[in-house]
Amino acid sequence: MFYGFSYIIPSIMHQKLPKEIDPFRLAQTGLKLDGELPLATMPRLTKSLQNDEGVVNVKMAFDMDEIGTPYMRGNFIASVSVICERCMEPMMLDLDVDCLLAMVSSERKVEGLAEQYDPWILENNDPVLLSSVVEDELILSLPLVPRHEEVCLPDEAWSVGDDENELIEVDKPASPFAVLETLKTKH
Numbered sequence: 001m002f003y004g005f006s007y008i009i010p011s012i013m014h015q016k017l018p019k020e021i022d023p024f025r026l027a028q029t030g031l032k033l034d035g036e037l038p039l040a041t042m043p044r045l046t047k048s049l050q051n052d053e054g055v056v057n058v059k060m061a062f063d064m065d066e067i068g069t070p071y072m073r074g075n076f077i078a079s080v081s082v083i084c085e086r087c088m089e090p091m092m093l094d095l096d097v098d099c100l101l102a103m104v105s106s107e108r109k110v111e112g113l114a115e116q117y118d119p120w121i122l123e124n125n126d127p128v129l130l131s132s133v134v135e136d137e138l139i140l141s142l143p144l145v146p147r148h149e150e151v152c153l154p155d156e157a158w159s160v161g162d163d164e165n166e167l168i169e170v171d172k173p174a175s176p177f178a179v180l181e182t183l184k185t186k187h
């Protein structure tokens with residue numbers, strides 16, 4: 001196998017990613033893509049997030065395997081902001097998704113795929129939005145219930161209303177200085 005040209009391109013070199021791609025053709029030419037996509041181009045993903053700020057680092061390698069199956073090996077990295085379901089505070093989530101997708105022209109052909117692949121069903125020859133395949137994989141990688149890994153305090157429970165704060169104050173032993181203050185104001 002001849003790696004040639006793509007082998008000498010440093011992997012840190014970022015390209016401007018094409019908006020639309022023809023995956024079958026890219027597999028035939030063995031194209032590699034490396035670049036960034038704004039999260040703002042992925043509305044189905046960002047509706048589960050706190051905001052659409054940031055970028056996804058996208059690496060894709062298209063090729064054909066030894067039995068002629070066209071595939072795309074992808075790696076997508078992004079830091080996204082979500083709400084922790086335990087403390088209801090925002091938290092950053094680091095997503096790092098690896099995928100190996102085989103392109104098939106119909107659902108019937110999915111069964112014949114080698115088991116290392118997930119299917120990428122492309123039923124017509126229309127160009128595909130590059131961002132949509134990245135978006136699909138990132139959505140699949142989101143945890144169902146995002147939570148801080150460390151034990152996070154339920155901050156909200158302590159600041160719901162003034163009443164609760166007062167209760168907490170009462171339970172605390174009064175500091176000697178606070179007692180002094182009340183004595184002073186009485187004179």
Ligand SMILES: [Zn+2]
Nearest residue numbers: 084087148152
């Ligand atoms: Zn939390």
